[in-house]
Amino acid sequence: MRLLVLGGGQLALMMSWAAARLPLDFVVYDPDPRAPAYKYAIKASDPLREVERADYVTFEFENVEWEVAEYAHKLGKLRPHLDYLRVKKSRIWEREALGELGVPTPRWAVARDGAEAMELAAKWGRAIAKVPSGGYDGKGQYLLPRERPPAEGPLLVEEYVNIAREFSIIAARSEDGDVYFYPPAQNYYVQGILVWNYAPAEAPPEAYRYVEKILEWRRYVGILAVEFFEDRSGRILVNEIAPRVHNTGHWTLETDASQFENHVRAAVGLPLRRPRALAPTAMVNLLGVASPPIRELERLGKVYWYGKAEARPRRKMGHVNITADTTAEAIAKAREAMRIIYGRKFPELVLKNYGSRQ
Amino acid sequence: MRLLVLGGGQLALMMSWAAARLPLDFVVYDPDPRAPAYKYAIKASDPLREVERADYVTFEFENVEWEVAEYAHKLGKLRPHLDYLRVKKSRIWEREALGELGVPTPRWAVARDGAEAMELAAKWGRAIAKVPSGGYDGKGQYLLPRERPPAEGPLLVEEYVNIAREFSIIAARSEDGDVYFYPPAQNYYVQGILVWNYAPAEAPPEAYRYVEKILEWRRYVGILAVEFFEDRSGRILVNEIAPRVHNTGHWTLETDASQFENHVRAAVGLPLRRPRALAPTAMVNLLGVASPPIRELERLGKVYWYGKAEARPRRKMGHVNITADTTAEAIAKAREAMRIIYGRKFPELVLKNYGSRQ
Ligand SMILES: Nc1ncnc2c1ncn2[C@@H]1O[C@H](COP(=O)(O)OP(=O)(O)OP(=O)(O)O)[C@@H](O)[C@H]1O
Ligand SMILES: Nc1ncnc2c1ncn2[C@@H]1O[C@H](COP(=O)(O)OP(=O)(O)OP(=O)(O)O)[C@@H](O)[C@H]1O
Ligand SMILES: [Mg+2]
Ligand SMILES: [Mg+2]
Numbered sequence: 254m255r256l257l258v259l260g261g262g263q264l265a266l267m268m269s270w271a272a273a274r275l276p277l278d279f280v281v282y283d284p285d286p287r288a289p290a291y292k293y294a295i296k297a298s299d300p301l302r303e304v305e306r307a308d309y310v311t312f313e314f315e316n317v318e319w320e321v322a323e324y325a326h327k328l329g330k331l332r333p334h335l336d337y338l339r340v341k342k343s344r345i346w347e348r349e350a351l352g353e354l355g356v357p358t359p360r361w362a363v364a365r366d367g368a369e370a371m372e373l374a375a376k377w378g379r380a381i382a383k384v385p386s387g388g389y390d391g392k393g394q395y396l397l398p399r400e401r402p403p404a405e406g407p408l409l410v411e412e413y414v415n416i417a418r419e420f421s422i423i424a425a426r427s428e429d430g431d432v433y434f435y436p437p438a439q440n441y442y443v444q445g446i447l448v449w450n451y452a453p454a455e456a457p458p459e460a461y462r463y464v465e466k467i468l469e470w471r472r473y474v475g476i477l478a479v480e481f482f483e484d485r486s487g488r489i490l491v492n493e494i495a496p497r498v499h500n501t502g503h504w505t506l507e508t509d510a511s512q513f514e515n516h517v518r519a520a521v522g523l524p525l526r527r528p529r530a531l532a533p534t535a536m537v538n539l540l541g542v543a544s545p546p547i548r549e550l551e552r553l554g555k556v557y558w559y560g561k562a563e564a565r566p567r568r569k570m571g572h573v574n575i576t577a578d579t580t581a582e583a584i585a586k587a588r589e590a591m592r593i594i595y596g597r598k599f600p601e602l603v604l605k606n607y608g609s610r611q
Numbered sequence: 612m613r614l615l616v617l618g619g620g621q622l623a624l625m626m627s628w629a630a631a632r633l634p635l636d637f638v639v640y641d642p643d644p645r646a647p648a649y650k651y652a653i654k655a656s657d658p659l660r661e662v663e664r665a666d667y668v669t670f671e672f673e674n675v676e677w678e679v680a681e682y683a684h685k686l687g688k689l690r691p692h693l694d695y696l697r698v699k700k701s702r703i704w705e706r707e708a709l710g711e712l713g714v715p716t717p718r719w720a721v722a723r724d725g726a727e728a729m730e731l732a733a734k735w736g737r738a739i740a741k742v743p744s745g746g747y748d749g750k751g752q753y754l755l756p757r758e759r760p761p762a763e764g765p766l767l768v769e770e771y772v773n774i775a776r777e778f779s780i781i782a783a784r785s786e787d788g789d790v791y792f793y794p795p796a797q798n799y800y801v802q803g804i805l806v807w808n809y810a811p812a813e814a815p816p817e818a819y820r821y822v823e824k825i826l827e828w829r830r831y832v833g834i835l836a837v838e839f840f841e842d843r844s845g846r847i848l849v850n851e852i853a854p855r856v857h858n859t860g861h862w863t864l865e866t867d868a869s870q871f872e873n874h875v876r877a878a879v880g881l882p883l884r885r886p887r888a889l890a891p892t893a894m895v896n897l898l899g900v901a902s903p904p905i906r907e908l909e910r911l912g913k914v915y916w917y918g919k920a921e922a923r924p925r926r927k928m929g930h931v932n933i934t935a936d937t938t939a940e941a942i943a944k945a946r947e948a949m950r951i952i953y954g955r956k957f958p959e960l961v962l963k964n965y966g967s968r969q
Contacts, residue, residue: 254905270628273628276916507867524910529888552882556632
């Protein structure tokens with residue numbers, strides 16, 4: 254059995270850990286020869302050839318080379334369906350697709366250019382302009398009217414939501430239509446980047462219905478993440494979807510059936526596995542950290558280090574998972590972990606690098 | 612941080628899985644260039660050089676090159692203490708050491724040669740002769756008087772114990788003396804080779820005391836396995852010790868703190884981790900199986916496949932771990948797994964190879 258993963262970042266790396274025990278050739282393609290996932294994977298050099306050799310093809314990020322994904326789709330090997338990747342090529346297409354499915358999102362419009370975006374913002378009071386493609390971790394987003402959007406359009410312009418809280422649902426769906434929802438996670442962002450989260454958190458029933466609609470749209474296979482806003486008036490809005498394993502699901506590594514395990518399982522046609530015991534778990538990202546204070550952190554939880562070649566500001570270098578008897582305890586320990594990692598400098602953490610504190 | 616493991620079999624492989632998430636250079640030395648553990652490890656070519664480069668050195672089997680282990684010991688890097696390896700160089704020394712610690716074992720004597728072994732057997736009724744070194748998985752053992760022992764001695768001759776059941780205790784001890792016992796496992800052997808086991812099983816209080824004595828003898832660091840016999844008159848006897856991770860502890864992979872994790876932790880001076888939730892778990896070895904019936908087995912549990920270059924009779928190619936709500940259910944599923952793996956041919960399973968049943 255041969256599985257090809259397009260993209261070789263930490264998400265593919267963690268998939269490779271889940272796949273290690275299986276009689277499976279785990280192949281990764283990434284244009285960057287220093288991609289973290291190459292550490293435990295077979296290195297693909299010619300992606301189209303590899304699509305032909307593989308039995309199954311999946312991806313760990315949305316900006317994969319389109320022809321490669323399309324070829325895998327044509328050969329019937331791509332999981333999930335190509336259309337999920339297609340809508341993620343543009344934030345505008347994504348919003349259109351969600352709209353057609355009847356899934357509520359923040360109010361949005363398309364601006365032809367930066368000037369039109371500013372006009373919309375003036376009308377709405379506050380707005381966010383987002384470049385349709387290439388943005389991640391809050392990059393390519395402009396808070397209007399304060400920040401200056403790029404002159405060239407098109408741009409997705411959306412209302413600035415008065416967020417009460419953010420949560421996400423990680424769902425798994427197998428080839429034969431079996432669906433499993435991990436408990437929702439509550440997520441904390443600083444400047445558009447996820448800093449920490451915890452699970453289980455609350456999600457209203459309609460949130461699950463929205464996820465189901467997205468899953469059934471093109472008979473999803475694998476792990477799907479859906480990011481939600483709950484605003485101060487109680488509206489439940491989908492912010493975006495991620496047709497892949499997701500940072501807000503890293504806490505599932507503390508179960509006996511993580512998102513990585515279930516994504517690999519679904520991709521190669523194995524039945525889903527439901528976690529047996531779910532302890533309250535918090536996750537803290539190691540952002541821009543050159544070398545983790547491992548001995549201190551391992552007293553609190555488990556450090557997952559991605560082994561990236563170089564630490565850069567805001568870069569996700571690893572994370573810490575902390576399980577506890579209660580959610581309150583997991584959160585308290587996550588705070589302690591953040592103090593250990595970032596010291597007093599929190600929340601400026603996302604702006605610069607921190608060296609070893611060991 | 613750099614950890615060198617002497618030996619590159621499946622035990623080192625599973626250590627590498629546990630170490631993968633840590634900021635750790637995981638180095639393996641094995642004279643066999645096709646050793647399974649090389650898949651996810653840095654390959655050491657010059658072991659003495661590697662001992663110098665490493666911060667910590669441990670081993671995954673007892674027959675390591677002595678000078679290498681001794682050198683690591685001299686540099687203060689070896690965990691556990693060299694003396695545990697020393698006594699395992701000879702079954703006779705091992706029995707002597709256990710005797711000095713007051714740990715009961717089957718009645719034994721040393722025979723100068725095969726003829727003397729036969730004389731002892733004649734006196735005792737039934738006996739087992741064991742070559743002092745080089746035996747494993749039941750190899751190098753002779754049931755007297757039926758089987759013919761090697762002419763050359765010395766041989767360890769011991770009473771043939773009327774075994775009611777076999778169990779083992781896997782213990783972890785850290786540098787600072789913290790000790791953790793995993794729940795005992797009950798083990799089922801066919802012709803000297805472990806076929807399956809389950810945990811938790813029963814162990815009387817004295818069994819733990821014996822393990823403690825062995826741990827404290829030279830301030831053990833890492834995972835220690837102790838194999839016990841309970842005979843039909845209720846005697847608790849230590850059969851042998853294994854100063855390393857052990858096949859009867861593979862079921863701990865289903866906890867959030869496996870024997871492999873705790874061995875690596877102890878070896879590099881991290882505190883022990885105690886498993887949070889322990890579900891009843893059964894383990895079935897995949898012996899001599901060329902290709903595992905993965906889809907059938909993954910419905911019952913988790914397959915761990917070692918990726919060995921070649922299947923040979925009796926060879927440990929992988930194992931299946933099965934968790935359940937009750938021990939009875941885990942055992943029932945283990946039986947089903949054995950039917951799937953070995954069909955009607957059980958227990959001849961240890962004698963010949965089975966191809967793929969997929
Ligand atoms: N319309 C909005 N109103 C208020 N806050 C927003 C809005 N859109 C985005 N944000 C904030 O920015 C964060 C990141 O936004 P978004 O998910 O669109 O970015 P991203 O670049 O795709 O990040 P990632 O892919 O890492 O999730 C959100 O989680 C939220 O905190
Ligand atoms: N004295 C004995 N009386 C009865 N059975 C015995 C005796 N010694 C060994 N056996 C049987 O043989 C099995 C293997 O013995 P032992 O542990 O000494 O072998 P080994 O080659 O070291 O195997 P491994 O290292 O895989 O445990 C035991 O688990 C037990 O079932
Ligand atoms: Mg997002
Ligand atoms: Mg034994």
